[in-house]
Amino acid sequence: MSAVPGLKEDCxxxxxxxxxxxxVRFERFAELWxxxxxxxxxxxxxxxxxxxxxxxxxxxxxxQYFLPPYSFQIRVGALYLLxxxxxxxxxxxxxxxxxxxxxWPEIQKFQQDLLDSQHYDAAYVFRRLRLAxxxxxxxxxxxxxxxxxxxxxxxxxxxxxxDPSNRVNSLITNDxxxxxxxxxxxxxxxxxxxxxxxxxxxxxxxxxxxDFVVNLKDMTLEHQEWQQNRMKLFRNAKETDETENKxxxxxxxxxxxxERANALxxxxxxxxxxxxxxxxxxxxxQVQLESxxxxxxxxxxxxxxxxxxPQPARRRGEMQVAKEAVTRHIGMPVITEENSDE
Amino acid sequence: xxxxxxxxxxxxxxxxxxxGELLLTLNIFYPVIFQKHKDHKPYQTVxxxxxxxxxxxxxxxxxxxxxxxGGEFSSQPDQAPExxxxxxxxxxxxxxxxxxxxxxxxxxxxxxSRTIIEWSESHDRGYENLQSVKMEDYVFNDLSLKIGxxxxxxxxxxxxxxxxxxDIRLIHHDDCLDRNLYPLLIKKxxxxxxxxxxxxMYTARWVTNRDSLxxxxxxxxxxxxxxxxxxxxxxxxxxxxxxxxxVDPGIFN
Numbered sequence: 001m002s003a004v005p006g007l008k009e010d011c012x013x014x015x016x017x018x019x020x021x022x023x024v025r026f027e028r029f030a031e032l033w034x035x036x037x038x039x040x041x042x043x044x045x046x047x048x049x050x051x052x053x054x055x056x057x058x059x060x061x062x063x064q065y066f067l068p069p070y071s072f073q074i075r076v077g078a079l080y081l082l083x084x085x086x087x088x089x090x091x092x093x094x095x096x097x098x099x100x101x102x103x104w105p106e107i108q109k110f111q112q113d114l115l116d117s118q119h120y121d122a123a124y125v126f127r128r129l130r131l132a133x134x135x136x137x138x139x140x141x142x143x144x145x146x147x148x149x150x151x152x153x154x155x156x157x158x159x160x161x162x163d164p165s166n167r168v169n170s171l172i173t174n175d176x177x178x179x180x181x182x183x184x185x186x187x188x189x190x191x192x193x194x195x196x197x198x199x200x201x202x203x204x205x206x207x208x209x210x211d212f213v214v215n216l217k218d219m220t221l222e223h224q225e226w227q228q229n230r231m232k233l234f235r236n237a238k239e240t241d242e243t244e245n246k247x248x249x250x251x252x253x254x255x256x257x258x259e260r261a262n263a264l265x266x267x268x269x270x271x272x273x274x275x276x277x278x279x280x281x282x283x284x285x286q287v288q289l290e291s292x293x294x295x296x297x298x299x300x301x302x303x304x305x306x307x308x309x310p311q312p313a314r315r316r317g318e319m320q321v322a323k324e325a326v327t328r329h330i331g332m333p334v335i336t337e338e339n340s341d342e
Numbered sequence: 343x344x345x346x347x348x349x350x351x352x353x354x355x356x357x358x359x360x361x362g363e364l365l366l367t368l369n370i371f372y373p374v375i376f377q378k379h380k381d382h383k384p385y386q387t388v389x390x391x392x393x394x395x396x397x398x399x400x401x402x403x404x405x406x407x408x409x410x411x412g413g414e415f416s417s418q419p420d421q422a423p424e425x426x427x428x429x430x431x432x433x434x435x436x437x438x439x440x441x442x443x444x445x446x447x448x449x450x451x452x453x454x455s456r457t458i459i460e461w462s463e464s465h466d467r468g469y470e471n472l473q474s475v476k477m478e479d480y481v482f483n484d485l486s487l488k489i490g491x492x493x494x495x496x497x498x499x500x501x502x503x504x505x506x507x508x509d510i511r512l513i514h515h516d517d518c519l520d521r522n523l524y525p526l527l528i529k530k531x532x533x534x535x536x537x538x539x540x541x542x543m544y545t546a547r548w549v550t551n552r553d554s555l556x557x558x559x560x561x562x563x564x565x566x567x568x569x570x571x572x573x574x575x576x577x578x579x580x581x582x583x584x585x586x587x588x589v590d591p592g593i594f595n
Contacts, residue, residue, distance in 0.1 A: 093348060093516050138511040144490050 004057050007041070011062060011081065014038060018077040026121040029080040039088035048091075055095040058085055060142070067103055075110060076122050083125045086134050097134050100141040172220045180213045347528075352520035359519045364392030366482060367509040370403055372531065372591075373501055383504075384531030391513075391524050392483040396443050400434055400477065400495070402525040407501040409589040416550075416585035419569065420577075434497035436477060436505070438485050440470055443477040454496060535592035538564035540571070545590050553583035562588060 014032060021028050033039075045054045062085055065078035082097055089095060099107065114123040129135065188210075191201030209215070352358050371385040390399055412430075415421065433452045436443040442455035455474050462469045487493075487507055495503040513519070518526060536546045539561050546562035553561055555571055563571070572580055 096514065096516075098511075133515050136511050136514060138509065140489050140509070144506075144508040 004054060004061075007058060007061060010036075010038075010041065011065070014081065015065060015074055015077045018080075019071075019073055022073075024073055024076045024119055024122060026080055026125060029077060033080075033084055038084060041085075042088060042090050051091055052095060055085075055089045055091050056143070058089075059095060059097050063097055063099070063141075066107070068106055072113070076114075076119070079122060079125060082134075083129055086129065086132070094134070096136040097129070098136045098138045098141060098143065100138055103141065104137075172216060177213065177217055180216070184213050347518035347520070347523055347526055349516055350518040350520050350523065352522065357521045359391065359513055359517075359521050361513070363513040364483065365509075365511055365513050365517065366390045366392065366487075366507055368399075369506045369508055370495065371504040371506070372405070373407070373503060384533065385529075386527060386531065387508075387529035389524060389526040389528055390482060391521070393481055394524060395481050396436055396477045397445060397447065399482075399525050400436070400445060400497075402527070403495065403497075403503070404594050405497065405501060405503065406589055406591045406593060407498045409593070410498075411587040411589070414584050414586060416572070416583055417579060419548075419573070419585065431498050433499070434477075434495070437494040437496070438487060439493075440472055442472065442474045443480060444474055445477045447478050454499065530594070533590075533592035535590045536562050538562060538567050540564075540567040545593070546588050549586050549588040551584045551586075553585075554581045555583065 014036060017032050018029055021032070041058065042051070042055060045051045059082065062078060062081045066075055066082060068075075070078070086094065086097060111123060111126055114120075114126070188201065191205045192198055195202040195205065366389070368388045368390060369385045370388060371383045374383065388399070388402065432445065432448050432450050433454050434445045435453075435455050437455070442453075442459070444453050444455055445451050446453075453474060455472075459472045459474060461467075462472055487510075489507050489510065491506070493505045493507075495505050518524075538544050538546050539556070539558070541564060544564035544566070547565045548563045548568040549560050550556055550563070550568075550572075551560050553559065568585070572583060572585070574580055
C-alpha cells in the first residue's frame, strides 16, 4: 500500500505533543486534537472507494502505535487517536481497526494495566471501542495488496516514542532480587549451622560480600534513573535546539546506538567523499559519487552528490543534514565507464 | 470493501452465520490470455466462510474456459450444441499445502492430479509426499493455509488459476450474515469485450478462420451479422470458411 503523504508525520506530531504534555488524561488529548482540527484528515478524498482506502490506511497507521515496543504514554495516546479516528471517519459503514491474534494478549495486559493504575478514562475509551464493535479480529496485522513495491519501506520506530530499552531491568527484576535475597539468607544460615559459633558464620567462610544483593538493587535503580534523566535531557535538547542559533557547536545528546553508527558513517563519508577532480585529459574517467540507497540501481543512476570536497561542517544544522544523509546514503565512488580510449 | 451485500441478513434465521465463523478473503487470478495481463494479472476477490466446503468455492468460480463449445459449425450453425465445456469436463482440483483436493462428485470426474503426483514420485525431486483426496469431503476450516502464498485451482484439464488468500478474520456484525450468499464475489476485474467486426455494437459470438468473406483472420461476428453475411435466405452456406462459437472473456462483466 502506498503511504498517504504526510499522515505519519501528522500522527507523530500529535503523539509527540501528547507525550510532551506528560499526562494520560483524555481531556488533554482531546484539547490537542481539537487544536489541530485532526478530524479534517479524512476530508481529502471524496469518492467512496478512495475514502475507504484512505480510512483503512489511517487506521492501520495509528494502530501500529497502539502495540509494544512503544512506551505506555504513547500507547494510551494511540488508543485515544484510534478512538478519535474511528469516530471521525466519513465512511458508512465504518472501517474497522484490524488487530491480529498474536497482539491480543498484549492488549489485554495493557487494559489490565490501565485498570490497575486507575486510568479509568483510557479504560473507558477502550471499552467504548469494543462495544462499538470497532475491531476486526484478524489472523495477520496487515491486509495484503498486490502491487509490486519498488522499494521495501523500512519500518523504523521514532526513537523518542519507544520505551527506553531497559535490558538491565528486564534481567534484574523484582522477582529475581527477592529470590537472591532468599538464597542469600539461606546461605548465611547454612554457614552459621556448620560454624562453631552458631550465631555467626566462621571468618574462614566469608567468601562473598554480605550486602551484594542490596548493592545490586541500588545499581539497577541508579541505572534506571540515569536512563530517564538522559531521555529527558535528550528531549529538552531537541526542543531548545530548534529555537537556538545554528552557529552553536553541536552537542552530542543522541541515543547510544546511533552514536557509534554516526561516528562510523562520518569517517566513511569523509574518506569516500573526498573525490579528487581529474585533470582535463582524464575527465572521462572522473569518479562520481553514487549513493548506496536500497532500491537504486548502483552504477546506472546519475550521481546525486557533486564531486568536491565537503566543507568542514561547523554548524549544527549542516552537520545534522549531513549526518542524516550519511546514515542513509553512504556514498561510495563508482568509476563510470564511458569510453576507454585515451 | 464495501459491497452490495454488506450488512445483509437472511430471511430465514437458520441461514444466519453464527458468531465465531471465520471469513477468508481469496484472490482468484484469471489465467493469462492476453499478453498485456502478464505483469498485472486481473483477479476476482471472493469471500468464503470457514465452514463451507471446497466444492462450494469451485462451483462459484466463473471462468470463461468453462463455457467453451468445442467444434466447427460452419455447416450447421443452428446446431451448436447445448453442452458447454463445464458440463463435459467436470474434473477439477485445488492444491493447498501439498494436498490435491479433487472433485469426485460425478462419475465423469477424473483425478487430474495423478499425473503430477506420479511425476513427483518418479524421481527424488525434493517434494514432500503429495497426497490426493476428495474435494467434497473438506471444508476450509480443515485446511492449514499460508496467507499470501500462491495455491492452485485447475479445471478443464489445463486451465489453471492461482489462488492467494489475503485475509482471514472472524465474522463481524457488519458483514453480510446470510450464509446462502457465500462464496461472495466482492471484486471483479472488468475485461474489454470484443465487439462484432461489422456492427461494432454487439459482443462477438462467432469467430471465423480462413474466411473468404472476412477482411481479417480471425474475424469476430455477432450472431446476426454472422448469419447475414455467411448464409443466404434459405440458410445455405456462402463462400468458404470455418466457424467456431466464441465466448468472450468479458462475458462475466
